[in-house]
Amino acid sequence: MRGSQSNVSHSHGTPGQASWKQDFVAGFLVFLLALPLCLGIAMASGFPPVAGILTAVVGGVLSTWVGSARLTIKGPAAGLIVIALGAVTELGGGDAVLGYRRALATIVVAACLQVLFAVLRAGRLGDLFPSAVVHGMLAAIGVTICARQVHVLLGVSPVARTPLGLLAEVPSSVARLNPEIALIGGLSLLLLFGHAALSQRVAWLKRVPAPLLVLAVAVPLALGFDLEHAHTFTFSHAVFSVGPSHLVNLPSNLLTAITFPDFSTVPSVLGLKYVVMFALVGSVESLLTVKAVDLLAPEQRRSDLDKDLLATGLGNLVAGLLGGLPMISEVVRSSANLGYGARSRLSNFFHGVFLWGFVAFAPGLIHRIPLAALAGMLIFTGVRLASPGELVKAYRIGAEQVLIFCFTLIVTLATDLLVGVASGIVLKAGVHLLNGASPRELFRPDIQEQVGADQVVLRVRSAAVFTNFLTFKKLLNRHALVRLIEVDLTEARLVDHTVMQRLHELEAELSREGRQLRVLGLEQHRGMSSHPLSARKKAPSGNLGLTP
Template identity: 45%
Template sequence: MGMPSNPTEVPKGNFNGFKSHFKHDILSGFLVFLIALPLCLGISLASGYPAVAGIFTAIIGGLVATFISNSELTIKGPAAGLIVIALGCVQEFGFTGGVDPEKDFQAYRLALGVGVVAGIYQIILGLFRVGVLMKLFPSAAIHGLLASIGIIIISKQFPVLMGLSPQGAPLELLASIPSFIINMNPRVGLIGLLGVAIVLSYGYINNPRLKVIPAPMLMLLIIVPLGTFLGIGVEGTYTFNSQTFELGQKFLVNVPGNLLNAVTLPDFSGITTETGIKYTLLFAIIGTLESMLSAKAIDQIDPWKRKTNLDRDLLATGMANTLSAFIGGLPMISEIVRSKANIDNGAKTRFANFYHGMFLLLCVALIPGLINQIPLAALAALLVITGYRLASPHEFITIYREGRDQFVIFVSTILGVLATDLLKGLAIGIAVKIIIHFIRGGSVFSLNAKIIPERDQSITIFLRGSIIFSSWIPLQRQLQRFLDDGKRVTLDITETKLVDRRVMSKIEDWKKIFKDKGLELNVKAMYTSIDE
């Protein structure tokens, strides 16, 4: 992680910061660009959008959002977590997967219309400072949602990695993995499996000079020449083990030679349909949740402990999303992997995000022919690994260790998503959380508390019952009131049946807020009262 050279000097993303930290930010921006390029292409294609759509998104995220958000280290761009939503949107609008290019293009334009409206929703949420509501979604349900997205990504991209293109439900595709391996296109499958091996073995490389090149780009530097040698993009067939397999341009990325020719305007005729309304909500809600989670996570590892104004960041994301969809881009979020790499590469200010967008613009404008040599199987390899990380066994173990209740919510959300869709699955996870809350004697959006003023002008708040995500709004209101009054506060949770870990995390944040004001916020607790 990049550490501050002078801990007392906090870098700021203003004009002075632009000049002072130019070398650090442009270097980090370039290294993040090397990571972002293959991921943007892969996410676009997996979403049913043209390959260049993800590039548009990252360019707008870098060149526009940088100057609106105060988040100093996050990188804006397309995210694997939104693949399932984007693909579902174009499919329900008539996407055929290449069978009928005219229908595919129309589905893409209709999805862009949905993206514009979703971006406007995010702008409204940011302007009216209701981002706090997004922070109240149960953590276990959100992690379950992301894990289910990871499972779906693996199911959809593994066949592409093998040089195949079957259709089906996620569980059906997962069950067919042995069949995909048996029936794979050998040359394409070799490219895909080697891509997975290169990225997974990257952590074992000890040569610091070689590790300057990020894993995705190192993989492409090996895979692209190999793909050319194997003739992956040459139209024709070959025989292996007495079977005939196809090769050709359909196995390679395809971006236009002129970037302006790729600009596509949205079609708004679908925004009032059932499909349009559903995916507008999904893009706005899931995108906002993912973006906020990423921004908060990056704040926690910021070497200077700078804090992102989440409402302002949401406003920036919404404005950038609206503009991105207007020219043909995917939805964007504050992307966690690229943001973490940004810190590790020594970025100081938000201008690293700007430079990453600028390098992407120069790349796709000046060398589109080189991009068109990238095998789709290599991009699928990156996405399969991304999907695995979202739904890894470690994620299941981590949630289980947080408590049985959390694990039940987590698994319920995953099963709900796989059995229905993302929105219904998330609703199922929230419903399970509320049911558990009621079982433990809680209520929704109310606070079972007794407030006692002490003789020393301090306040004691006795909490009772179950305190979950929906209880946080009234509790936060009380804390804000006593903070404004200059009171010291003690939260007594010894009589609670359960306190959600997400609420406890927010209480810890408020301890720091009180401390910054020269006040105290203390918690009197028993270990058994914390979320089971």
């Protein structure tokens, strides 16, 4: 197995070899996808549109060479919109420009924390967060994005500011929509969902970036409606106003867009809250993306999560100092990068260069993009984050996953991300206590090691849950050269879904390295569902096996 992987890697090449042509094409296609998304994410975050481009340029041109995961694309992400907008709004106290500069300061300090995480080898943080909490958080972000952007798509300014208030105001906005703006936004949504459905049947359509199709329709419509000039029009006996405010506003010179941070509020409780949120949520989301892309890549080579975290931190440090959004390894663009045939880190570099060149030499073309089209793209992203399919997946794994997912979602919508994620983690720990885990076992697993010549047996005599998995994994990493590792869970009272999932991932990872991981002793455990990775609880007596 090792030999075959080496051959594949060689044939795919490295930067400087023949594969650069494939990376050039992939980078160009990702650029077409990233351009409108970067603009939309920046505006939805309360940042100037150019801030999103600036971040993607730094992520492509700088982070590529620091140690970024080979096939991931670095740039602004929809998953951080809620945090960024909250920072601008709360830190600015009503002054959007001041809030923007103070938000930049929190990004810079959070970036320093990410660099520290990397130095301390905290890339394993990605293993700590339960999937139900992460997906609940992402679903809440998706709902919030949709709640905010649907009003932009309809050409209406909402009164509410909270996610729940914005959702309640949707019927009112539909009743007073601006027909021309809503037409552009509605067609954009139709194209995006239509492309997603048809590309499953028409193979060549997958290579056409959906946002490019949206711009091909939305920009001519904006020209036809003369949105560059403020005017009114009458529709169904009602008068509506349109103008340049419905288009992207971009500076003619990229250098004039550089904005420096204001660190005055960083030491405050509010400032520190956003530092922690940017550092933790950004790091976890980026690490999860890297792990997902590693599994999707043809070679399935494992990325160094600590090096990628370092690349993300340094990129955020530079982007924050210059006026950009926070960056992560972004899942949509990274997946597209793989689909477009990228072979090395050069694709991320080329995508950054193309973005820089376009903004530097053709800013006038960007100004013609309607905001409603960008809102459509963000709503499409939000719907994917908050997809009902995630709730169905959670239900298949177990009822407790649905409870944690929904609780995290609702608390996040009602409060903020930090409180929502913390609440979800506390609830999951509480569920484990109810299922028989002791408070001590939550953080200190009782594991017995039996080391042989070329084999290690780890016998778990307590609960194996997400809160103590890092200790568990540390023991596994001690035996990095052993060909066979057996994890005996016979005496474990409880094995949660997170541990089952991580052991499954490790089994595949070791298999690619020519090694073997065996999980034993689950015969007397009852599954929370029939899903193979559901949580397991030790049966009081007898061999109950899994629930049907």
